[in-house]
Amino acid sequence: MDYFRQLSSALAKGINPLPGYSIGDPVLSYDGKSIWKLHDGVRKEDQVSVSIFLLDTSHASPAQIAMAQHAVRKLRSVRFPHVLKFLETSEAQGVIYLAVERVTPLATILDAWRNGKPKNLSSTAWIAWGINQLASAAAFLNEQVHSVHGNIHRNSVFISPGGEWLLGGFETLSTVDEMDWLAQYGSETPSAQENLPPELQYGWRRIAPDPIHAIDSYAIGALAVEAFNNKFPADLTNFSAGRIPSSLHPLLKRMLLPTPAARLSSAELVAAGAHPNGFLQSNELTRAGTLMEEFRVADAFRKEGILIELEELQTRIAPSFVQYRVLPILVEAFCSTPSGHGGMGALDLSTRVLLPLMLGLAKELSTQEWTQALGPTIFGAYTTPYPSLRAALLVGLPIYKNHLDAKTVGARIWPAMTTWFDDRNEAVRGAVLTSIPILLPHLSERVLNNDLLRLLAKTQQDSTPLLRIQTTELLGKITPHLTAATRANVLVPAFSRSLKDTYEQARLAGVEAFAQNEESFDGEASAKSVLPALAPYLVDKNKEVREKAHNTLQQYMGKALSHAATLSTVESELPAPTEMAGHTRTRYTRTDTASRSAFSSFWSVAAGNAASALGDWALAQIDADEAALQTAKAPEVLTPQGQQPEPAPLPLLEQRPADHGMSLGKKSVQDTIVPDAFQTQRDRPVLQVPKLATTKLTPAAHPKPPAATTMPTVRPMAPPQPASTLAAATRSAPTASPAVPTPKSTTPLPTPKPGLSKEEKMAQLQKLREERRTVRNTQFTNL
Known part of the structure; x- marks a missing residue:
C-alpha cells in the first residue's frame, strides 16, 4: 500500500513520523477489522x-479521517484502568499515528x-473476569463521563500482556450532548452491525438518550455469549447457558432484553459480580487479583497466609x-527483604514460602518470558550472603534449569557458587554438590577439568561423612565430561582417597x-x-x-589380562660386539663392588637423594682407581735416542656434557663401549698431537663425573702406548708438520692410600x- 511505501521512504530519509518510537511489523490478523x-x-x-x-x-x-481524529482526542482525555x-500521537506524511500499550x-x-x-x-x-472489566469500563463511561461508547x-476490545481486557474503539464515543455524532458515524465503522441492539436495526438515527447504558x-452481553460459546445463538432473547457459568447466565439474559429500559x-x-454469592466470588483470577492488592499492605503473618x-x-x-x-508484586516483595523493615523474619518468609x-x-512460562519476569531477580540473588537463601536457590534449581544457558551460568551462577563450597552451613555444601x-x-x-576438580578435592576431605560420599559419587557422574588426560591423572587418586576413608x-x-x-581405564x-588400589580391600572389615x-577386581583383572594377551612375546637381544678404529670394543658388565655402589646411587637419585648418590659415586670411583693401580702398572718406555718417552694417548672415553647439573636420560649403546686396555686416571699422561700447519694443540679435557641423576660408568683405562708407536703414526701422516717440542714431564699425582675412611x-x-686442575692450567700455559 501507498502509506507503507511512504513510511519506508520516511524512515530511509531519517524522518521519524512518530518521535521516540520505532514502528515494527503489522498485525495482519487485524486488517479489515x-x-x-x-x-x-x-x-x-x-x-x-x-x-x-x-x-x-x-x-x-x-x-474515517474524522472518526480517527475523534478517537485520538477522546482516548487522550479518558484515563481508566480498563x-x-x-x-x-502524531500526523506526518499523510498518516495519523496513535501509540498505546502493547495489546493483542x-x-x-x-x-x-x-x-x-x-x-x-x-x-x-x-x-468472566474480562467481561467484568469491560462492564466496569462501560459503567465508568456511562455514569461518570455521561457518554455512550456505541462501538463495543x-x-x-484488546488484551494486555497480563490478560486484562481493555476497551478501545473510541471512534463513536459521544456524550449526551454529542448524540448527533453517534447518529452520524455509528454506522460508518467496519463492525457496526455486530452486537447491534434491536432498536438500531432500522438505523442509528433512532438513538434515544435514555437510558444511556x-x-x-x-x-457487552452479546460479546460475552460469543466468548463463552464461540458463536452467537440463533435467538439472543432465549439462549441456553452452554459454557456460561450458572451464576452469570441469568444476568446476561437480562442485558440482552429487547426493551432498552429493562x-x-x-x-x-x-x-452483582462483587456480591457474596456473585459470579466472581469463585473466580480464581478475581481472587488472585484481590489477594495481590491485599498483599502489598499486609503484615508478615498475613502475607504468609496470602502466599x-x-x-x-x-x-x-x-x-x-x-x-x-x-x-511483579511477588518480585517486589522478594527484592525488598531482608533489608530495611523486614529483618530476619521477612528473610525467612522469602526463603521458605515466597x-x-x-x-x-x-514454571509454565517460556524461556524469554521467564527471563524477563524472574531472571534478574533470581540471578542477582546468587550474591546473597545468607545461607538459607543460598540453599533455597539451589533447591529450586531443577525448576528453572531449562531457562539457563552457558553464558548466564558462567558469568552469574558459577562464580558465586565457588565460594559456597566452603560455606559453614552443611545444607548449603550439600545443595552445591546436588546442583x-x-x-x-x-x-x-x-571449569570442568580444573576449577571444579580442585573444589571437589576439598569436599572429599569434608568433616561430614555424607558429603564425602556425595563427592565421590559426583566424581563418578562427571567422568564423561572430563578429557582423557584428566581422567587418567585424576580419577585413580580421587577414588583411591575415598577407599582410605x-x-x-x-x-x-x-x-x-x-x-x-x-570404561575410563585401559588395560x-x-x-x-586400579588393581593395586583395590586389592587391599579384599580383606576390608566390612563384608559389603x-x-x-572382589567383583570389581574381577572386572579389571579380565581387562588387564585381555590387554596382556595383545602384547608381543619376542625378547629383544643385545647387539654383538663391534670393532672401531682398530680397537676391539666389548660390552662391559660391572659386577664389582664399586659398580654395584654406583648403580645403587642411581636409584637413590631417582628417589630424591641426589646429594648422597653423588658421594657414593665418588667413593666408588676412588675404590675403582685403587683396584686398577694394584692390577695394572704402566711399564717404563724409553725412546731409541734415550729421550724422555712421549706421553701416551688418552683412552677413548665418552664425551660428557658441558654442564655439571643432574639430569635423567637414557644412555646409548656407545656409552657402554670401552677399550680393552685399562689405565688409571692418575697415571694417564696428557695426549700431545703433532702440530699441523694450521692446527693448534688442544689439551684433552679431563673426564668429569657424570650427572648425579645418570648411572655412573666406571671405565677400565688402557695402559700407556710406546712412544715409537705414536711417532710412527705421526710420520705416516699425509701432511708433514714441524716437530712438536716435548712438554715438560709432569709429576704423577699421588694415589690415595687404601683403608681410608x-x-x-x-x-x-x-x-x-685440585691437583688435576693445576696440571691442566700448566699445560695450557705451555701451549
Whole structure:
C-alpha cells in the first residue's frame, strides 16, 4: 500500500513520523477489522513494547479521517484502568499515528478458539473476569463521563500482556450532548452491525438518550455469549447457558432484553459480580487479583497466609496473568527483604514460602518470558550472603534449569557458587554438590577439568561423612565430561582417597566408583593403578566392601589380562660386539663392588637423594682407581735416542656434557663401549698431537663425573702406548708438520692410600681434583 511505501521512504530519509518510537511489523490478523492498521512497535527510551495504530488519510474517506481524529482526542482525555492507555500521537506524511500499550486484539484469540485451539482450565474464569472489566469500563463511561461508547464488539476490545481486557474503539464515543455524532458515524465503522441492539436495526438515527447504558449493555452481553460459546445463538432473547457459568447466565439474559429500559446496566453487572454469592466470588483470577492488592499492605503473618492461598490457586491461573499481575508484586516483595523493615523474619518468609511460590508460578512460562519476569531477580540473588537463601536457590534449581544457558551460568551462577563450597552451613555444601550435575552441560571445559576438580578435592576431605560420599559419587557422574588426560591423572587418586576413608560407606562409594567407571581405564592402567588400589580391600572389615571389591577386581583383572594377551612375546637381544678404529670394543658388565655402589646411587637419585648418590659415586670411583693401580702398572718406555718417552694417548672415553647439573636420560649403546686396555686416571699422561700447519694443540679435557641423576660408568683405562708407536703414526701422516717440542714431564699425582675412611676418601678426592686442575692450567700455559 501507498502509506507503507511512504513510511519506508520516511524512515530511509531519517524522518521519524512518530518521535521516540520505532514502528515494527503489522498485525495482519487485524486488517479489515477497523479503520486502523495495527503495528507492533518499541519505545526507544526504555525498549518497552507498544502497539501503534495507523490511518493512511490518502486512502481513507472523510468520515474515517474524522472518526480517527475523534478517537485520538477522546482516548487522550479518558484515563481508566480498563481502557487503552494512550501514549503518543502524531500526523506526518499523510498518516495519523496513535501509540498505546502493547495489546493483542480479542478477535485473534476468539478466532483461534473457533478454529479448534483448546481452551485451558482457566479460560472460563478468564472470560468472566474480562467481561467484568469491560462492564466496569462501560459503567465508568456511562455514569461518570455521561457518554455512550456505541462501538463495543470483538474488534474494539484488546488484551494486555497480563490478560486484562481493555476497551478501545473510541471512534463513536459521544456524550449526551454529542448524540448527533453517534447518529452520524455509528454506522460508518467496519463492525457496526455486530452486537447491534434491536432498536438500531432500522438505523442509528433512532438513538434515544435514555437510558444511556442501553446500547453498551446489550453489546457487552452479546460479546460475552460469543466468548463463552464461540458463536452467537440463533435467538439472543432465549439462549441456553452452554459454557456460561450458572451464576452469570441469568444476568446476561437480562442485558440482552429487547426493551432498552429493562436491560441490566453495566454498573449493575459489576455490583452483582462483587456480591457474596456473585459470579466472581469463585473466580480464581478475581481472587488472585484481590489477594495481590491485599498483599502489598499486609503484615508478615498475613502475607504468609496470602502466599499459601496463592499456591493453591496457581494451577488454575493463566500464565499471562501470573507473569504480569502476580509475579511483579511477588518480585517486589522478594527484592525488598531482608533489608530495611523486614529483618530476619521477612528473610525467612522469602526463603521458605515466597521464593518457592515464585518459581512454581513461573514454571509454565517460556524461556524469554521467564527471563524477563524472574531472571534478574533470581540471578542477582546468587550474591546473597545468607545461607538459607543460598540453599533455597539451589533447591529450586531443577525448576528453572531449562531457562539457563552457558553464558548466564558462567558469568552469574558459577562464580558465586565457588565460594559456597566452603560455606559453614552443611545444607548449603550439600545443595552445591546436588546442583553440579544440573549445571554440567553449561560449564566450560576449563571449569570442568580444573576449577571444579580442585573444589571437589576439598569436599572429599569434608568433616561430614555424607558429603564425602556425595563427592565421590559426583566424581563418578562427571567422568564423561572430563578429557582423557584428566581422567587418567585424576580419577585413580580421587577414588583411591575415598577407599582410605574411615567411614565404611565412604569406602564402599569409592569401590562402586571404580566399578561404574570401568570404561575410563585401559588395560595397562587397570593393571598398574586400579588393581593395586583395590586389592587391599579384599580383606576390608566390612563384608559389603569386601564383596564389592572382589567383583570389581574381577572386572579389571579380565581387562588387564585381555590387554596382556595383545602384547608381543619376542625378547629383544643385545647387539654383538663391534670393532672401531682398530680397537676391539666389548660390552662391559660391572659386577664389582664399586659398580654395584654406583648403580645403587642411581636409584637413590631417582628417589630424591641426589646429594648422597653423588658421594657414593665418588667413593666408588676412588675404590675403582685403587683396584686398577694394584692390577695394572704402566711399564717404563724409553725412546731409541734415550729421550724422555712421549706421553701416551688418552683412552677413548665418552664425551660428557658441558654442564655439571643432574639430569635423567637414557644412555646409548656407545656409552657402554670401552677399550680393552685399562689405565688409571692418575697415571694417564696428557695426549700431545703433532702440530699441523694450521692446527693448534688442544689439551684433552679431563673426564668429569657424570650427572648425579645418570648411572655412573666406571671405565677400565688402557695402559700407556710406546712412544715409537705414536711417532710412527705421526710420520705416516699425509701432511708433514714441524716437530712438536716435548712438554715438560709432569709429576704423577699421588694415589690415595687404601683403608681410608669415607671422610678421608672424600678429602683425598677433593685434593686430586685440585691437583688435576693445576696440571691442566700448566699445560695450557705451555701451549
